[in-house]
Amino acid sequence: xxxxxxxxxxxxxxxxxxxxxxxxxxxxxxxxxxxxxxxxxxxxxxxxxxxxxxxxxxxxxxxxxxxxxxxxxxxxxxxxxxxxxxxxxxxxxxxxxxxxxxxxxxxxxxxxxxxxxxxxxxxxxxxxxxxxxxxxxxxxxxxxxxxxxxxx
Amino acid sequence: xxxxxxxxxxxxxxxxxxxxxxxxxxxxxxxxxxxxxxxxxxxxxxxxxxxxxxxxxxxxxxxxxxxxxxxxxxxxxxxxxxxxxxxxxxxxxxxxxxxxxxxxxxxxxxxxxxxx
Numbered sequence: 001x002x003x004x005x006x007x008x009x010x011x012x013x014x015x016x017x018x019x020x021x022x023x024x025x026x027x028x029x030x031x032x033x034x035x036x037x038x039x040x041x042x043x044x045x046x047x048x049x050x051x052x053x054x055x056x057x058x059x060x061x062x063x064x065x066x067x068x069x070x071x072x073x074x075x076x077x078x079x080x081x082x083x084x085x086x087x088x089x090x091x092x093x094x095x096x097x098x099x100x101x102x103x104x105x106x107x108x109x110x111x112x113x114x115x116x117x118x119x120x121x122x123x124x125x126x127x128x129x130x131x132x133x134x135x136x137x138x139x140x141x142x143x144x145x146x147x148x149x150x151x152x
Numbered sequence: 153x154x155x156x157x158x159x160x161x162x163x164x165x166x167x168x169x170x171x172x173x174x175x176x177x178x179x180x181x182x183x184x185x186x187x188x189x190x191x192x193x194x195x196x197x198x199x200x201x202x203x204x205x206x207x208x209x210x211x212x213x214x215x216x217x218x219x220x221x222x223x224x225x226x227x228x229x230x231x232x233x234x235x236x237x238x239x240x241x242x243x244x245x246x247x248x249x250x251x252x253x254x255x256x257x258x259x260x261x262x263x264x265x266x267x268x
Contacts, residue, residue: 014238014241014242016242016245016246016249018249018252018253020252020253020256021253021256021257021260022256022259022260026256026259026260027252027256030252030255030256036255039251039252039255040248040251040252040254040255041248042247042251043243043244043246043247043248043251044247044250116249118245120241122168
């Protein structure tokens, strides 16, 4: 049976792109060196202490971080394994917590700026597109309505 | 790992299989028995049961107590957890890029010698 509103059976990917006003070698170093990672790895409201970052910069090496919530002290550990290290153009790692892999491409824009593209793969498509989520929710609403008639 | 992380881990592991995602898509349309689920997938009952066990452990479905048929239903809450993960993930990378941008500015700023 394949008449779901949207077909959520595909695995998909998301890409985050940002242009940085810095040379490619420096941007690449920032993504691989704990001394740099500690400055930006934690999102807003979180820190990533230097002593809690492990980077083994070779294929098969570990990439481990602990993000600490600045307000509560709660810790969030992540770990992965590097699958590609091609200085200064590409960095890839798997993420142990999810089936996703992250590939980071560093593109020299030729004017002193660098484009960074983080590409995550193997994410179930049902979570990534608004359309898919809306489709899924519509189905759920229908399902809830159906349940309501059963229990009325 | 926190219990939340373990739940998410189980959710993503369960979702990594195409057949299981198809089963969820079917259940999004309404509950179904194992027999009903097995039919369109051209699978044996034990094979479908195995997939259902994985989905049940991940909290993605629940099984009714209705005798031998034990209809399966989708548990939307577990999906919410995974949907939230995607949204958090997007926010995390946006924040990281903002911070990296600031860090790169600091790294490349000319030394000020203590006076602005």
